[in-house]
Amino acid sequence: xxxxxxxxxxxxxxxxxxxxxxxxGYYAVSAYETHHDHEYNAIRNAAALIxxxxxxxxxxxxxxxxxxxxxxxxxxxxxVSVGQVIxxxxxxxxxxxxxxxxxxxxxxxxxxWTAADPSLRWFTQNAIGLDVQIEDISQTTAALxxxxxxxxxxxxxxxxxxxxxNLKYFRATKATIDRVRVEISRxxxxxxxxxxxxxxxxxxxxxxxLLVERGRPFDIKPAGMLxxxxxxxxxxxxxIGIDFNSSKKALIEDQKYSPxxxxxxxxxxxxxxxxxxxxxxxxxxxxxxxxxxxxxxIDWTEVERRYEAVGLPPAVSPIAxxxxxxxxxxxxxxxxxxxxxxxxxxxxxxxxATVQRExxxxxxxxxxxxxxxxxxxxxxAKVTSTPFYNPKHKISVPx
Numbered sequence: 001x002x003x004x005x006x007x008x009x010x011x012x013x014x015x016x017x018x019x020x021x022x023x024x025g026y027y028a029v030s031a032y033e034t035h036h037d038h039e040y041n042a043i044r045n046a047a048a049l050i051x052x053x054x055x056x057x058x059x060x061x062x063x064x065x066x067x068x069x070x071x072x073x074x075x076x077x078x079x080v081s082v083g084q085v086i087x088x089x090x091x092x093x094x095x096x097x098x099x100x101x102x103x104x105x106x107x108x109x110x111x112x113w114t115a116a117d118p119s120l121r122w123f124t125q126n127a128i129g130l131d132v133q134i135e136d137i138s139q140t141t142a143a144l145x146x147x148x149x150x151x152x153x154x155x156x157x158x159x160x161x162x163x164x165x166n167l168k169y170f171r172a173t174k175a176t177i178d179r180v181r182v183e184i185s186r187x188x189x190x191x192x193x194x195x196x197x198x199x200x201x202x203x204x205x206x207x208x209x210l211l212v213e214r215g216r217p218f219d220i221k222p223a224g225m226l227x228x229x230x231x232x233x234x235x236x237x238x239x240i241g242i243d244f245n246s247s248k249k250a251l252i253e254d255q256k257y258s259p260x261x262x263x264x265x266x267x268x269x270x271x272x273x274x275x276x277x278x279x280x281x282x283x284x285x286x287x288x289x290x291x292x293x294x295x296x297x298i299d300w301t302e303v304e305r306r307y308e309a310v311g312l313p314p315a316v317s318p319i320a321x322x323x324x325x326x327x328x329x330x331x332x333x334x335x336x337x338x339x340x341x342x343x344x345x346x347x348x349x350x351x352x353a354t355v356q357r358e359x360x361x362x363x364x365x366x367x368x369x370x371x372x373x374x375x376x377x378x379x380x381a382k383v384t385s386t387p388f389y390n391p392k393h394k395i396s397v398p399x
Contacts, residue, residue, distance in 0.1 A: 002027045005053040006142040006204035010212075014222055021225060023054040024116075029224035035318065036230075037344075039223035043148050043190050043231050044345055046219035049211060050145040050228060052189075052196065053204075055101075057138045058113040058123065064130035065109040072126050073103065074259055074281070076272035080105050085170045085185050088267055089259045090122075095280030096247035096256040098122060099240060100264075104172050104185060112137075112183075112198070116240045117248075126276065142204035146211065147194030147231075150218040152398030155184070155195060158214050169395040178210050189228060191235020193393045229320040233341045233352060236295060236386025238262060242322045243293060243338045243352050260289040261354075263386070292360040295386040296327075296337060298349040298368055302379040306372045316342045316349065327353060328367040328378055334359045337368055337381075343388060350388050351381070359383070 002022045004012065011029050019030040028051065032039060042048040060068060070077040073088040080086055082105050089100040101115040113119075123134050146155065155164045162175035162184065172185040180203045188194030199207050212220060229239075238244055244257040258281065259268045270282050300314075307314040320341035327335040335355035343350050351368070359366060362385050367378040 005051055006201040007051045007053065007144070007208050009205060010208045011051055011222065015224075019224070019226075023225070024056065026054040028054060029222070031224045031226045032222055036224060036226040037318065039221060039227035040230055040344060042219065042221035042223055043192060043227060045149060046221065047146060047148040047150045047154055047215055048190075048223035048227070049208075049215070049220055050147065050223050051143075052145050053142045053201075055138070055143060056115040056118055057136075057141050057143070057198075058115070058120065059135045059137050060111040060113060060123075060132060061109060061135075062130075062132040063109055064127075064132045065111055068123070068127050068130050068132045068134075069103060069111055069113070070273060071275055072123065074264075074268045074275060074277070076269040077105075078272070079269075082107060083171055083173065085172050085187055087170075087187075089262070089264055091259065091277030091281070092247045093277055093280070094247070094256075095258050095277040095284055096250075097244060097259060097262065098246055098248055100238070102185075102187060104183075106172065106183070117246055140201050142199050142201045142207075144197045144199075144207070144211070145188050145190070145194060146197060147188045147190045147192055147223075149193055149393060150220075151194050154211070154215050154218040154220065156398075158210065159184070165398060168397070177207060180207050180210075182207065189235075189237055190231040191237065191387055191389055191394065192231070192391060193398065226319055229322075229339075230318075230341050230343070233320055233339050233350065234343050234345065234387070234389040236352065236388060238293065238352065239322075239339065243354075257291075257293075258284055258289060260284055261291050261293065263293050265289075289357060291335070291354055291356055293352060293354050294360050294362075295384040295388055296351040296353050296366075296368065296381040297384050297388075298340075298351065299380040299382075300349055303349065303370060306370065306377050306379065310373050310375075312373070318342065326369050327355060327359075327381070328369070329359050334366065345389055348388075352386070355383070 075088045085104045104112040162173045183198040247256045250256045304314045324336040337351040337353040340351040368381045
């Protein structure tokens with residue numbers, strides 16, 4: 001039975017639709033209103049407030065904390081300074097991804113680590129012989145994502161003891177918001193300008209009330225998972241269990257993914273000190289990945305034509321699809337689209353997909369299956385790089 005997050009007393013009162021889902025044992029709002037259009041528009045045009053407390057969160061301390069992080073993740077911690085946040089995968093001994101998340105270096109040997117799946121056991125196993133303390137702070141730390149073009153202006157108006165104006169992309173700072181101590185990172189899962197705010201769970205409601213009250217001039221609006229799903233696909237951000245699988249949960253070998261297959265080769269530092277899966281990834285880097293996650297732009301004209309042929313207007317759900325559909329080339333299946341959505345900002349139908357290596361060339365055309373009136377059709381789709389949507393204000397210094 002799910003339970004409420006530290007913000008549940010506020011989100012429940014605002015959730016007119018009563019449209020919820022379960023996320024890591026918590027109630028998560030799918031959409032506050034009957035439709036999520038206003039919530040999506042807040043992400044792209046104003047400020048959206050998203051409860052991300054169900055993330056698994058860990059705090060690592062001790063003189064060997066850096067050694068542990070470096071042992072587990074694929075990135076080189078020697079290149080990460082205090083105050084910096086990194087996105088990274090971590091792998092099993094075969095070089096297959098267990099999970100991905102963010103690691104924030106808060107002090108020289110103090111880290112906050114977020115994950116989609118429970119990771120305490122894996123971290124503890126790899127900490128044998130090291131002087132490091134691993135604390136699961138998932139229940140004691142609440143988190144909000146404040147995302148959208150006006151989010152920086154809102155934060156600057158309420159934070160007086162931290163330089164929000166000059167907080168760079170993927171950096172973190174400590175701050176005070178109306179006597180509440182928080183940590184703010186310039187990160188997010190929307191592909192837009194945004195921040196994530198970390199606070200003690202017992203201060204969560206006070207923080208929410210302050211952000212909502214002071215955020216009115218900035219058009220702040222709470223947003224749920226349906227709006228977030230559309231935004232993260234536009235940003236080309238992958239979702240575990242949908243676009244890739246944890247190697248710990250995969251039932252067959254083909255369900256597992258390496259960082260190279262996920263398009264995250266830039267995050268694999270093979271020349272750093274030993275880390276879990278390193279040798280397997282060195283070998284894969286030489287032979288090349290067997291498959292790859294790519295972006296797709298679906299030919300909307302052809303979709304319209306299929307509907308017109310049966311006398312119907314084209315119909316596409318505003319809700320992103322997480323149902324895998326087959327992809328074809330030369331008459332044979334070559335992969336699957338895993339996340340598909342109509343992009344309101346791009347006015348395109350887009351998808352994240354896994355295809356065989358030989359079909360992953362940017363600009364090439366393949367076919368995706370669509371169903372119209374219970375009849376299956378194949379329409380063209382162009383392979384494209386991601387992100388689909390990447391506004392300049394996401395990483396530029398806010399004014």
